[in-house]
Amino acid sequence: FTQSGTFTTPGSFSKTCEYVIIGGGGGGSDDLGGGGGAGAWMEGTTPVGNSASVTVTIGGGGGAGQDGNIAVANGSFSRATFPGGTITAPGGGAGGSPPSHPGKEGGSGGGGRGNRSPSTGGNGTGDPFPGTPGNSPANGWGHNGGSAANPGSGGGGGGAGGVGSTGNDGPGGDGGAGIQLPATYRDPDNTVGFPGPGGGGYWLAGGGGAGVYPSPNTAGKGGGSGGPYAGAGNGSAVDATAADSALANSGSGGGGGADGDPRDGGFGGSGIVLIAYPT
Numbered sequence: 001f002t003q004s005g006t007f008t009t010p011g012s013f014s015k016t017c018e019y020v021i022i023g024g025g026g027g028g029s030d031d032l033g034g035g036g037g038a039g040a041w042m043e044g045t046t047p048v049g050n051s052a053s054v055t056v057t058i059g060g061g062g063g064a065g066q067d068g069n070i071a072v073a074n075g076s077f078s079r080a081t082f083p084g085g086t087i088t089a090p091g092g093g094a095g096g097s098p099p100s101h102p103g104k105e106g107g108s109g110g111g112g113r114g115n116r117s118p119s120t121g122g123n124g125t126g127d128p129f130p131g132t133p134g135n136s137p138a139n140g141w142g143h144n145g146g147s148a149a150n151p152g153s154g155g156g157g158g159g160a161g162g163v164g165s166t167g168n169d170g171p172g173g174d175g176g177a178g179i180q181l182p183a184t185y186r187d188p189d190n191t192v193g194f195p196g197p198g199g200g201g202y203w204l205a206g207g208g209g210a211g212v213y214p215s216p217n218t219a220g221k222g223g224g225s226g227g228p229y230a231g232a233g234n235g236s237a238v239d240a241t242a243a244d245s246a247l248a249n250s251g252s253g254g255g256g257g258a259d260g261d262p263r264d265g266g267f268g269g270s271g272i273v274l275i276a277y278p279t
Contacts, residue, residue: 001273002249007054007080015277017048018184019087022251023107024059024075025268026092026157028208028233028243029256032114033065033265034095034148035157035164035175035208035220035235036246036253039075040107040126040140042089043182046082048277055081059089061246061268064254065097067261072097074106075251078271089140092268093122095157095208095256096148103145103155103164108205111155111164111173111220111256112148114213121145121155121164129161129179145207146173156220157207157253159230164207165220172220175207175253178230184276192274194231194250197224204272206230208246208253211263214238222246222255233266242266 001007009015023039039059048054057079065072075091093106096113102120103110109122126142146155146164156164159176167173181193181202196203206223212235222232222244231250236243236258243255246269254266 001056004058005056007275009052011050013050015048016045018045018276020274021078021080021087021089022205022271023078023089023091024061024271025246025251025253026075026094026106026110027062027064027072027268028254028265029072029095029097029113030065030265031257031261031263032154032213032259033211033256034103034111034113034154035210035256036095036268037092037106037108037110037145037157038159038205038207038253039092039251039271040089040142041160041179041205042087042136042140044135046084052083056273059091059271061270062094064265064267066264072265074104075268078273080273092253108142108158109145111145111157111210114148114154114167115151117150119148121147124158143176153213154210154256156210159207160205167210170216171218172210172212172235174221174225175209175223175232177224178203178206185274196229203230205251206232208233208255209235211235211256211258212237213259231269236263
């Protein structure tokens with residue numbers, strides 16, 4: 001599901017379904033902004049019987065900080081109302097912005113705003129990803145955003161698969177890594193997901209990169225060093241007017257803007273819900 005809808009089963013249906021549910025990514029902040037955090041990653045199995053009607057809600061990506069205002073926002077939750085219980089994946093935290101400079105809490109936390117104090121990364125409400133696919137904890141997978149340097153650049157947003165990098169006196173912090181979808185969803189005919197480390201596809205929920213202050217002119221990468229990965233937004237370099245927004249249905253964070261005005265942040269990517277069952 002790339003937009004909200006209903007999963008309806010026929011009268012003969014009785015299956016154990018697999019699911020992946022990812023909240024919308026947080027927006028990146030402007031003017032030395034931190035990157036947005038990824039939406040929480042919920043994964044598991046649940047029985048679904050006949051004539052079921054599962055309501056699916058897709059969370060929107062968070063708004064970006066633009067031209068000195070404070071419109072930057074967390075992503076919204078994604079949700080599926082299975083017969084055995086509702087599964088909700090919180091949205092990602094926004095990057096730190098004025099007047100409060102730390103990154104915002106979310107499924108994964110937003111990165112702190114650069115050149116300000118205090119400017120810690122936002123807390124991720126999810127648990128650290130263990131490195132192998134499987135049932136997620138009840139609060140999903142997510143990581144903290146990176147702290148910012150003072151003086152220096154913003155911190156990268158946390159990803160579902162890794163923490164956001166700390167900003168420093170120069171390059172912006174990279175966003176945290178996303179997670180690659182389990183093998184069930186890696187069908188060559190399935191276009192879900194985005195490139196990841198090593199050239200593999202099917203990655204989602206990476207943290208946004210941070211904006212740079214001001215030299216060397218190396219903005220933070222979305223989804224980890226060497227990115228952009230998992231559809232996450234890169235931070236802004238000093239000669240760009242805006243950071244990159246995360247891609248739709250990635251659940252990834254938007255990039256943070258560079259030092260200066262206007263240096264807008266990027267929007268977070270909307271979430272996604274995947275449901276699979278044996279045929």
